[in-house]
Amino acid sequence: MQDLTLLLDDRGFAYGDGLFETVLVRDGRALLWEAHLARLAEGCARLGLPAPPRDRLDPLPAACAPGLQVLKLVVTRGSGGRGYRPPAEPTPRWGWSAAAFSPTPQRWFAGVEVRLCALRLGRQPRLAGLKHLARLENVLARQEWDDDIIAEGLMCDSEGYLVEATAMNLVWLHAGRLETPLLDQAGVAGTLLAALDAETPLQRVRVEPQRLQQAEAAWVCNSVQGVWPIRVLRDAEGAVLRRWDVASDDPLRGLAHPLLGYPVGPDA
Incomplete structure (x- = not known):
């Protein structure tokens, strides 16, 4: 059986306590990037989460493979708290993945x-x-x-x-x-x-x-x-x-x- 300890410990996995963005990236350039980051920042503010720093997010599109890719960015409240009660000072987790995309x-x-x-x-x-x-x-x-x-x-x-x-x-x-x-x-x-x-x-x-x-x-x-x-x-x-x-x-x-x-x- 796969060890799911880390996943089960994360509030995003357990409660959906987090946000995500799916961004179209063309040859390392993210389309509508500012709009995606603005929505993410607003979401973090409304959920009471520290937003990921821009200097960590801005290099992500260039790290995608050439061609058309979809970059998925996920931010969660991280671990901690008890039950539905969140931690008073959350330590968010965030990560990203990219996959090749072909429209129809x-x-x-x-x-x-x-x-x-x-x-x-x-x-x-x-x-x-x-x-x-x-x-x-x-x-x-x-x-x-x-x-x-x-x-x-x-x-x-x-x-x-x-x-x-x-x-x-x-x-x-x-x-x-x-x-x-x-x-x-x-x-x-x-x-x-x-x-x-x-x-x-x-x-x-x-x-x-x-x-x-x-x-x-x-x-x-x-x-x-x-x-x-x-x-x-x-x-x-x-x-x-x-x-x-x-x-x-x-x-x-x-x-x-x-x-x-x-x-x-x-x-x-």
Whole structure:
């Protein structure tokens, strides 16, 4: 049997008491690096953890192998305390890993099918927006389907309002304006979403899934995969709720992909 003593002793492993970032790295250069570190610093402040020092973090992208890599950075409260009571002066642990990554261009240009999830996200403003380690809700939501045709599942909160996809943010075009769910009660404030908001204003709204069905176009996106236009929206039982045509000159992809070094069009 493998010795798990160190893992069991760590509060991140035992309670999800920590944070993580997944960063796209291209030939040693991290994309949206400042946004990732800003979210990590905010998360540490909200959880009451000392943030890892910048002089230790900044060299990490250059240590990744050439090509396209995903750098995963994990910070936990470390060990100590008793039960749920954390140590008064935590000694955080942090570490990183990198793995080669290949995106799926077909999803950029042909679009994807998504479905609504039955699982509802609990509301907790103290954690809303953070990329914390306690992601069991997302795991259970992703467990709802195993059909590879479905690329993502869309999740609502306990009150029935749209929040996000299981691993991506959600954006749609309604009445000529770009909208995205409010993330003040649940969900992850994505770094690509923030970058898009800096390029063109996104209206934060608290709406039910019916609003999405009324949209002229819709997308899921994150800082690793890029932008996937939604082609088909299904309910939790698989029935089609809405279909969209996917534009070859997709406006959201045109804004997002240059930030990630991904092509804007299929012939690029």
